[in-house]
Amino acid sequence: MRAIEQEHRQEERPSEWLSLRELAQRTGCPARTIRFYIARGLLPGPIKAGRDAKYGPEHERRIEHIRRLQRQGLTLAEIAFRLGEHTPSDTALSATLWWRIEVAPDLVVHLRHDMPPWRRHLIDHWLKQLQRLLQNPQEPSHKESNHEQV
């Protein structure tokens, strides 16, 4: 998100700026959905806020990117994560809680305590796979996923 804000500042080409209606027409993404993306932090707010808000080409690109990721089966929560909403805070001296998980006697994994639950479920799943694999290296790793499909 920070990157796009910087781009905004550089993006001083008002000729390419669009109104929300134009952005919706251009991307095929309904205006309400664009507002929803902005509210969810998937898209930055307008380049020029307040009266006569304007949007730039980066908005257009990013909407297309979001749509593409959605079609691949990603949820908005994961897309927001990928787009960098969850980069760790760089404020110095802020304390963070971490879970320490012993996957094997010689392997420890640390997980941030405040990660979203969906991501936690995903990581748990892969850690479980990893642990199995470490315990029984002969077992083909795809066996588990086949089992899930039964």
Added chain:
Amino acid sequence: MSKSNTNGAVTFVPTLANTEQPLALSLQELLLTGRITPAGAKLHVRHTFRSAHDKPVEVVYAFMLPRDGALRRFRIVGKDFRVNSELKPVKEAVREYEQALEQGSLAGLARTYRDGLVNLNLGNLRPDETVVVWLELLAGVELHERGFRFRFPFTVAPAYHSQMRAVEVAPGVGEIELPEEFGDVLLPTWTQDAQKLHAVGFNLKVSLPGTNVEISSPSHAVRVRQGEKDRFEVSLAPERDVPNRDLVLDARSREPLQLVSGGPASNGKRYFAVNIPASVFGKVPEAARRIVFVLDRSGSMADLPLKQAKQALLACLGALSEKDQFSIVAFDDQVECFTPNLVLADAEHREQAREFLGSIDSRGGTELAQGIQAAASILGDGGGDVLVITDGQVFGTEDILASVRKLGVRIHALGIGSASQDRFLAQLARESKGISRFLTPRERVSDATLELFAAVGRPVADQVRWQIVGPAEAMIAPEPSSLIHAGSTVLVFVEVTGDDPAVLQVSWLSPEGAKQTEIPLNAGTVQDGEIIRLMQGARLINDLESRITVMPSIRETESEVSSKEEQKLFQSLKQLSQEYGLASRAMALVAVVQRTDDVPGQLPHTQVVPVGLPQDVEFGAYFRSNLYSFTANSARLIRRHSSRAQARYLCSALDLSTWDPMVYGFPVASEDDSDQSSDQSSEDVLLTLAGLIEPDGGMPARIIASSAGKPVTAKRVRLRGKKDAEGRWLATALALMCFLQHGHTLHSGQYRHHVQRLLDYLQNSPLTIADSRKQDLVARLSRGEVPAGDWEQLLRRWLAGDAISASSFWASVVTQTA
């Protein structure tokens, strides 16, 4: 979350999960008012919005339309304004709404999507502003012979679609996203704890003519006040409630009701609604049935609903006679069949069926169409009935209807769930000339199930023809079913032009031959043709919408729908909407409030109103189970993981015993779901009995009890018991006495078929013929006389595994007789 203020009064302060931060709710309260009649309901929903944000917001409230529901109009009311909505084609309505938002004006848009989902949008609600939206809608009711059941969704049920994506975004908060074919619909977020959400309430007028009318609710605590004549006022007894289940209201009279209501409407025509109970057509014929039970075992049925569904199915198995043929299909996203073909309902097959049911647990998605397809292939060319037991929690219902329509089988639906999908199940059954009932998971299954089952496969009238005699111009629409099932009531909508007296003429074929009846369409008690006209419109719109699988495009440059066939249907839908003044997927409602100090170009913050996860739906079934939903969108990967099993497994596999389960977010439910049969109510005992009746109509000689105290019938014991004719005779007599004592006779009560079979068994038993004492008792029982005594107590002991002692049985009978 409720905090006392200084006066000691309790105020409602919604808070955010985990933290005690107040939650900035924009929808504060929802109040349902209106009138419910046997022809349908006209409702007003008051939504109170108040923004706690420091900039303008756009609030999106998603809700489900009730059965046969359609939106008529809404009104936005604020401090010094009051604006009514207008009905416009979707594209135009969206454009108008967007323009208003650009101008900084307050605007409302109510738009219907697939599956009867509605998004009510309120844009540019200013900080600290309170705005009320009054939404008027029409709804249908589930008709029974003696009254009706009304359901109103206060929440949306999460539902399954093979390409949906569901995730837990915060502890106890879930989101579902649907593929593009569903348009830009926004689904609510679901929260496990509805206490933190907006308040709901209701105050309704219910009218049902008839004697000894009883109004009750299996879902909410209600206060009922009888007004003049047949009118009742029903309101929520507590001050407020939470949005985590449907409101369900039952209105029942003592006798079957034939009603005519209606009168002149605003367009000069007369409109009538005629309720005709099945008993008008005749009695249920005795005929062998061909039936396939289709049981939904998907993850969303976990725990209570599946338990209830199985219990219902067991009771149906008990009501099958030896000549009936049956099979069972259990489905999630895979299909499992009890047998590849229909089998006779003899002792062996029924025992196997019980074992089959015992092995069914909940898992996976809800591929309903596949389940019905499997049932259709089991029925083959011989015809028959399909009874689907499901929560109906599916998205894309129009696709399911389309594929089921092609199969041409008769489908009956028993819905189970605390949030409404009965719009879909009603359509499913109606389209195939079947009937449907919808239960809430916490109510007793016996009544509705057995009533429904008694009607299945034995229609009381066939080839029913409907026509209007008298006026030159009259129309019946939609076309009522040509097949009538026992226990149901047909609702016929009639439109009459001119003032000539009109008569509804009904002719049909019953087992006794051709019959006919005439019902004069005099305006009944309610001279309200306009409401009937609207209800008819809502029905017609629902029927047509169930055939349309696409969403109209709202892009300026595109035509609304691409395929020619759908274009035609859309055109008809638009016309219907315009004719009746009701919204549909083709026409939306929009209203704009221009204010002098509107600031153009500002971007409101879009906010979706959260709803409560329906009571008895396991959060994990949707939001913690599909580990893969965000890495692949294949249906097969949205797989079974009971959240509890998963939690246990992960905790043990990763040695996470030290993890705080609250932070971790797994449900901390106890493992022990065992039944306590001693806690069984009388109704539960009767239901258990119904499920135990053998194909020959008698009871087994003995039951052996499991360690948990739950009665388990073992095949071994049954076979041995078969030789124990005396034991069987006693158990059968005892069961029959128990049913009779609880008011179930040969002619009334939902167990009447069971009573008949038990009595037949006793009357035909060689033991009865050989013993005058038995003859006497059977003769008395056949007249409905029961020797006084605590037969239920004796039966409970028998159910717990005790044998019935002949000497003590006869001692009780004789003592009581003396």
